Amino acid sequence: MKIIKTQLELSGYLESFRNNKFKIGLVPTMGALHNGHLSLIEQSKLACDLTVVSIFVNPTQFNNSDDLLKYPKPIVEDTKMLVQAGCDVLFLPEVSEMYHNHEEWNYGVGALDKILEGEFRPGHYKGVTQIVFKLFDLVKPTRAFFGQKDYQQFLVIKKMNDDLNLGIALVACPIIREPDGLAMSSRNIRLNDLEREKALTLYQSLLFVKENYHRYSLSELLEKAIGYYQNDEDLKLEYFKICDQNTLLDKQINDNESAIALVACMVGKTRLIDNMMLS
Numbered sequence: 614m615k616i617i618k619t620q621l622e623l624s625g626y627l628e629s630f631r632n633n634k635f636k637i638g639l640v641p642t643m644g645a646l647h648n649g650h651l652s653l654i655e656q657s658k659l660a661c662d663l664t665v666v667s668i669f670v671n672p673t674q675f676n677n678s679d680d681l682l683k684y685p686k687p688i689v690e691d692t693k694m695l696v697q698a699g700c701d702v703l704f705l706p707e708v709s710e711m712y713h714n715h716e717e718w719n720y721g722v723g724a725l726d727k728i729l730e731g732e733f734r735p736g737h738y739k740g741v742t743q744i745v746f747k748l749f750d751l752v753k754p755t756r757a758f759f760g761q762k763d764y765q766q767f768l769v770i771k772k773m774n775d776d777l778n779l780g781i782a783l784v785a786c787p788i789i790r791e792p793d794g795l796a797m798s799s800r801n802i803r804l805n806d807l808e809r810e811k812a813l814t815l816y817q818s819l820l821f822v823k824e825n826y827h828r829y830s831l832s833e834l835l836e837k838a839i840g841y842y843q844n845d846e847d848l849k850l851e852y853f854k855i856c857d858q859n860t861l862l863d864k865q866i867n868d869n870e871s872a873i874a875l876v877a878c879m880v881g882k883t884r885l886i887d888n889m890m891l892s
């Protein structure tokens with residue numbers, strides 16, 4: 614595996630592959646890799662001739678400085694995992710390599726920026742689109758692979774890809790879970806044993822809503838789902854919503870048309886998100 618730290622070296626390295634019409638797959642990550650990330654790499658290796666994984670803890674998408682400071686950075690373990698997974702190129706830039714001072718980014722994310730993650734993490738998607746645009750522009754991938762765990766992020770990136778005619782095939786990959794159902798996340802390692810148990814509430818409440826989607830009205834479903842989080846001081850629910858899969862606007866009726874339940878919750882000091890398709 615080739616490890617590259619500068620944009621100049623990466624674009625130079627990729628040029629001959631591009632000229633030879635190699636299909637390039639890009640898997641953008643923030644590191645602290647787990648099986649969720651590896652599943653994206655696997656998909657890229659199946660569909661592309663060369664797989665580039667980026668590890669970059671992007672400061673502009675963090676609205677909480679403590680969250681940024683505490684973000685895990687186990688680069689030695691990550692590198693080993695990437696070699697084992699058959700990654701071809703690891704792009705590992707410093708912050709100063711990706712940003713210069715007083716840089717502006719004015720792509721408007723629109724309505725998706727005001728709801729759910731956009732509401733609770735102001736400026737988050739501005740930072741995500743800023744870095745993903747840079748990575749797309751640099752790597753010029755044929756395909757880019759993202760996890761459905763960050764479902765709203767996928768819709769935001771899809772919109773940018775369409776709005777700016779970037780022409781990249783975007784692939785949404787299923788959520789990889791621990792055996793008990795907890796969605797894998799780099800932030801899970803911050804949970805203590807008790808919090809790890811309580812974190813399962815996200816999966817359990819989503820599963821309840823999926824299994825009972827046609828049994829109760831939407832308001833009853835939401836009330837029962839929110840009930841999972843009540844009376845526990847370690848769980849601070851930010852939102853539990855049942856939305857249309859395309860717009861992420863609240864569903865009005867529980868029909869069979871593209872519904873998704875999404876949740877964000879603080880478990881102790883760790884913020885977790887999860888979601889589940891309902892139809």
Ligand SMILES: Nc1ncnc2c1ncn2[C@@H]1O[C@H](COP(=O)(O)OP(=O)(O)OP(=O)(O)O)[C@@H](O)[C@H]1O
Nearest residue numbers: 642643644649759760762763788789797798799800
């Ligand atoms: N459990 C998972 N299954 C599938 N894809 C995942 C999973 N977790 C993360 N991903 C995807 O991996 C890519 C990189 O995500 P990232 O590096 O932020 O990892 P993460 O585990 O989501 O970390 P965190 O949620 O703590 O920020 C994203 O496209 C994300 O959606």
Ligand SMILES: CC(C)(CO)[C@@H](O)C(=O)[O-]
Nearest residue numbers: 641642643671741744763
């Ligand atoms: C897409 C991404 C790598 C951009 O920093 C990040 O938001 C993530 O890991 O999901």
Ligand code: BAL
Nearest residue numbers: 643674675737763766
């Ligand atoms: N996987 C989303 C990255 C973030 O939480 O900032």
